[in-house]
Amino acid sequence: MRDDANLATCMEELAFMRSFVRLCDDGYRQGWHERNGGNLTYRMATEDVAFARPFFNETPGEWKRMDVEAPSMAGEFFVSTSAGSYMRNISSETSRYAGIVEINDEGNAYRVVWGFEDGGRPTSELSSHVLNHAVRAAATDGACRVMYHAHPSSVIAMTMVVELNSRTITRLLWQAMTESIIAFPMGVGVVPWMVPGGADIAKATSKLMRTYDAVIWASHGLFATGADFDAAFGLMHAIEKAAGVYVRARCMNGGSDNFRNTITDEGLRAIAEEFNLPINEAFLEETLI
Numbered sequence: 001m002r003d004d005a006n007l008a009t010c011m012e013e014l015a016f017m018r019s020f021v022r023l024c025d026d027g028y029r030q031g032w033h034e035r036n037g038g039n040l041t042y043r044m045a046t047e048d049v050a051f052a053r054p055f056f057n058e059t060p061g062e063w064k065r066m067d068v069e070a071p072s073m074a075g076e077f078f079v080s081t082s083a084g085s086y087m088r089n090i091s092s093e094t095s096r097y098a099g100i101v102e103i104n105d106e107g108n109a110y111r112v113v114w115g116f117e118d119g120g121r122p123t124s125e126l127s128s129h130v131l132n133h134a135v136r137a138a139a140t141d142g143a144c145r146v147m148y149h150a151h152p153s154s155v156i157a158m159t160m161v162v163e164l165n166s167r168t169i170t171r172l173l174w175q176a177m178t179e180s181i182i183a184f185p186m187g188v189g190v191v192p193w194m195v196p197g198g199a200d201i202a203k204a205t206s207k208l209m210r211t212y213d214a215v216i217w218a219s220h221g222l223f224a225t226g227a228d229f230d231a232a233f234g235l236m237h238a239i240e241k242a243a244g245v246y247v248r249a250r251c252m253n254g255g256s257d258n259f260r261n262t263i264t265d266e267g268l269r270a271i272a273e274e275f276n277l278p279i280n281e282a283f284l285e286e287t288l289i
């Protein structure tokens with residue numbers, strides 16, 4: 001058994017829960033979580049569930065239907081922030097503003113097994129999280145476990161002025177910063193503006209998650225995924241940093257996107273070759289091959 005599991009006297013002391021809380025704090029400090037903006041889920045590994053089980057409620061909650069179905073997520077356990085919770089409060093009152101849910105055998109309902117004290121429930125974006133987890137787990141041979149949604153300003157601002165498609169936005173982000181293409185070689189998906197919180201936006205997002213490990217919601221925010229908390233946080237950070245560079249450069253350029261210097265497609269291709277990246281070829285100009 002891992003040390004943290006042997007020594008833990010409560011759920012909050014387990015390693016996966018400490019990492020969950022740390023990401024919430026880090027995201028808040030970045031300014032990505034005004035009010036209750038953003039949410040986080042973690043698909044627990046089998047050993048996490050074993051370590052957590054002694055702290056589960058004696059009686060699980062009632063099964064609650066979700067508005068999406070994800071059969072491959074049947075029997076999975078997810079840590080989730082609660083609907084309406086402020087990211088800045090997750091670390092101080094974890095069992096109130098976060099919790100653990102179990103998914104039923106059909107993959108269409110959940111029940112609370114820990115946390116969400118005082119009548120809380122999982123994030124209003126649970127449908128998106130669960131569908132995205134299903135798609136990313138399949139795309140990564142089970143490696144992807146973290147689904148992180150935030151409201152970073154520069155990404156949101158960018159969606160107000162540039163063409164809303166994955167290729168255009170990915171290229172601008174790749175060109176803004178040399179290491180962008182290393183952080184997200186497959187690019188970033190883009191969902192046009194949609195009403196948040198329901199099955200429609202969940203389906204539109206998860207469709208893009210077959211290709212991309214990060215998806216922008218226009219005029220709203222960004223979903224970043226990863227095998228662990230560092231990977232998901234790092235991806236969010238890298239995309240927002242690149243968007244910030246783009247926004248600044250454009251402001252310095254009198255609002256024009258006609259930049260004096262940028263990274264060429266040849267340059268992008270050279271980085272991909274140097275680092276042996278699984279790059280999205282369709283996003284580079286073919287004439288330069």
Ligand code: 13P
Pocket residue numbers: 036037038039081082083084085122123124125149196197
């Ligand atoms: P929740 O508080 O329900 O997680 O919603 C926040 C949010 O960002 C919705 O998109």
Ligand code: ZN
Pocket residue numbers: 037038149150151196220221
């Ligand atoms: Zn949101």
